[in-house]
Amino acid sequence: MNLHKTFFSGILLCFLAGSVTAQQIEMKMDHPDEVQAGESFDVTVHIQKGSLTDYSRFAQDLPAGLTASNIDSPNADFSFDNNRVRIIWLKLLPEPEIEVKYRIQVNERLKGRFVLGGVFAYVIDDERKFLNFEKTGEIKIRPSEKLDPSLIVDIKDFEETPAPLDKAPDELAFAMVVRQKPVLMSNGAYRVKLLVKNPKGTKYVRIAEQIPEGYIFEEEDSHNGIVSPSGSSVKFIWMKLPETSEFEVSYKLIPKAGVTQAAMEISGLYTYTKNNQNTEVPVIEMDADLGALSLAQKQRLLQSGELPEGMQSNTSVETLASTTPSSRAGQAKPSISSGARQQAKPKAGPRRSEATSQKGRVVPAEAGARMIMRTRVLGAGSGTYFRVQVIANRSAFTAKEYFQKAGVDKEVLVEQNDGLYKYTSGSFSSYREARAYRDRIEMLPLVRGSFVVAYKDGKRIPMADALR
Numbered sequence: 001m002n003l004h005k006t007f008f009s010g011i012l013l014c015f016l017a018g019s020v021t022a023q024q025i026e027m028k029m030d031h032p033d034e035v036q037a038g039e040s041f042d043v044t045v046h047i048q049k050g051s052l053t054d055y056s057r058f059a060q061d062l063p064a065g066l067t068a069s070n071i072d073s074p075n076a077d078f079s080f081d082n083n084r085v086r087i088i089w090l091k092l093l094p095e096p097e098i099e100v101k102y103r104i105q106v107n108e109r110l111k112g113r114f115v116l117g118g119v120f121a122y123v124i125d126d127e128r129k130f131l132n133f134e135k136t137g138e139i140k141i142r143p144s145e146k147l148d149p150s151l152i153v154d155i156k157d158f159e160e161t162p163a164p165l166d167k168a169p170d171e172l173a174f175a176m177v178v179r180q181k182p183v184l185m186s187n188g189a190y191r192v193k194l195l196v197k198n199p200k201g202t203k204y205v206r207i208a209e210q211i212p213e214g215y216i217f218e219e220e221d222s223h224n225g226i227v228s229p230s231g232s233s234v235k236f237i238w239m240k241l242p243e244t245s246e247f248e249v250s251y252k253l254i255p256k257a258g259v260t261q262a263a264m265e266i267s268g269l270y271t272y273t274k275n276n277q278n279t280e281v282p283v284i285e286m287d288a289d290l291g292a293l294s295l296a297q298k299q300r301l302l303q304s305g306e307l308p309e310g311m312q313s314n315t316s317v318e319t320l321a322s323t324t325p326s327s328r329a330g331q332a333k334p335s336i337s338s339g340a341r342q343q344a345k346p347k348a349g350p351r352r353s354e355a356t357s358q359k360g361r362v363v364p365a366e367a368g369a370r371m372i373m374r375t376r377v378l379g380a381g382s383g384t385y386f387r388v389q390v391i392a393n394r395s396a397f398t399a400k401e402y403f404q405k406a407g408v409d410k411e412v413l414v415e416q417n418d419g420l421y422k423y424t425s426g427s428f429s430s431y432r433e434a435r436a437y438r439d440r441i442e443m444l445p446l447v448r449g450s451f452v453v454a455y456k457d458g459k460r461i462p463m464a465d466a467l468r
Helices: 001-010 155-159 295-304 399-406 431-441
Strands: 012-020 023-031 033-034 041-049 056-061 068-073 077-081 084-089 097-106 112-116 118-124 127-133 139-142 177-180 190-197 205-210 216-219 226-230 233-238 245-255 267-274 276-280 284-286 382-394 410-419 420-428 452-456 459-461
Touching: 001 056, 023 118, 023 127, 068 077, 084 097, 177 267, 190 205, 190 295, 205 399, 216 226, 216 452, 267 399, 276 295, 382 399, 382 431, 399 410, 399 420, 420 431, 431 452
Parallel strands: 033 139, 177 284
Antiparallel strands: 012 023, 023 041, 041 097, 056 084, 056 118, 068 097, 077 084, 112 139, 118 127, 177 190, 190 245, 205 233, 205 267, 216 245, 226 233, 267 276, 382 420, 382 452, 410 420, 452 459
């Protein structure tokens, strides 16, 4: 008899219902209430979706020591990485109820109890909404009788294993995606072109662009990608990539009649898989005519930021002048020189902005402080305090706006550390508070891999030193 049948008599039925406009969305999750370490169990999620048909997504974070694999997810893309289950529907089936099933493997060293939650994200009237599946009903892990008891660890202690060190993107290129500065057309619309580097060995690629208010997206050339516009955002998704090492995408932004158009500022993120891990890097915007470049010149642009002589090459990174040079390429506006090839050269790293502190907590710099891509630079605090790092990138991007739209309720600030742009949120006097905040924002569909970092008097310190 398999484990699932053995313990199914104690199955938990967890319900959550939420009213959304005229539709009623309900979720139910079936799983056993007791499982065996070293074995697996099945989870079934039932979603009463009503008449929903557009892009939807279910996300569930698993404690460390648990892994998931797909059993049945009709018309959906199932993935598991960084301890998160993701099930994405580009188009929902017409039936009012959808059901997905996956299998969770339990590490043989585990014991203790845990709970399963999740978030269902969907779109109503061009507005993204979220339905939280509260964590209710514990699942007990029966420890293995085959292992030495000294090797068995409680799943909660296993979960507290320190987060891995920051990782820079695997690609060493100047950019994975370059966006040509939008071109104003004679009819008042803008044409947007993207030059995309095709990662080696990847099975999934996505470009997510946040477009300004007051414009309507119009597809022009998706290069055989799946296009999913929604309100002020649009996604291009490729399950099967072109065979070329780079390719181009273009679209138009048409002004809406009778409304005021916002400034033509676009922010984007490029997501691709490598070694079963998702990597996210920002889209870099440059004032360059992609159509005038040869294939070799496009390849050189992506790899090093170089453009032919006489061509504009301003990137959109915003920094203030400084006397300290930086050696990182591609992080700011390139210099313009005549009679020589132009290359994206960095400006200096930001000087620490003035800030005051209170009770060991960092106080963000006031308005007018240094900005990098419309994101404020982290000021100095005093004493020991904790923040939550949400992402680290080789290149800067408009993180404040991105994470606001993602649902992060505390301001995201940027600092330059170890050659990376690191983005953190919140300020807490205790590790417990910071960890609770990290756990909460990790439930957001667009946040993954965040972790707590420690500071003392404005400088990062090892977590072990902060907890002494």
